[in-house]
Amino acid sequence: MIGLIQRVREARVSVAGQVIGEIGAGALVLVCAEPADGEAQARRFVDKLLKLRIFADAAGKMNRSVADVAGGLLIVSQFTLAADCTGGNRPSFTGAAAPEQGRALYEQVLALARAAHPVVAQGEFGADMQVALVNDGPVTIPLRIA
Incomplete structure (x- = not known):
């Protein structure tokens, strides 16, 4: 599983001009x-x-988790994180799970997050989404779980 985590002051995701998920800091x-x-x-x-x-x-060191700060989570599916650009100029996405498996695992991640954390918003799997955020820091962390 591949993730990209961005510490934000706020973030939202829209589909067809309608906001479907948003958080404050998190x-x-x-x-x-x-x-x-x-x-x-x-x-x-x-x-x-x-x-x-x-x-x-309090000392300005990155020592607290999203749970520690009671921050929100906005979880958005993004198959393009599996892009392979080594073979030419057009990325290959064969490293991503098939849509059915991807949807099931995305929904599982959402369910697990909601069971353990009070503020979880989401995108819409497979939709053309627009994501807006104010990156805090900026802090952007890649995460890969094998």
Whole structure:
């Protein structure tokens, strides 16, 4: 499972001009399932996401998690995180899970996050989404769970 976590002051996702998910301060999480992923990877991904210390403590050090700061999570599916650009100028996305598997794992990540964290918003799997954010820091962390 591939993720890209951005610490944000605010973020929102829209489909067809309508906001479908938004948060204040917290983390925008772009997530992509890979063919070998299953429930174990989804669980490890959410566990790591909730414990990742990317928020500043009183001394200004990144020592606090999204749970510690009561931040929101905006979780958005993004198969393009699996892009392979080594073969030419057009990216290949064969490293991403098939749509049915990707949707199931995305929904599992959402369910696990909601069971463990009070503020979870989402995008719409497979939709043409527009994502707006104010990156805080900026802090952007790649996360890969095998």
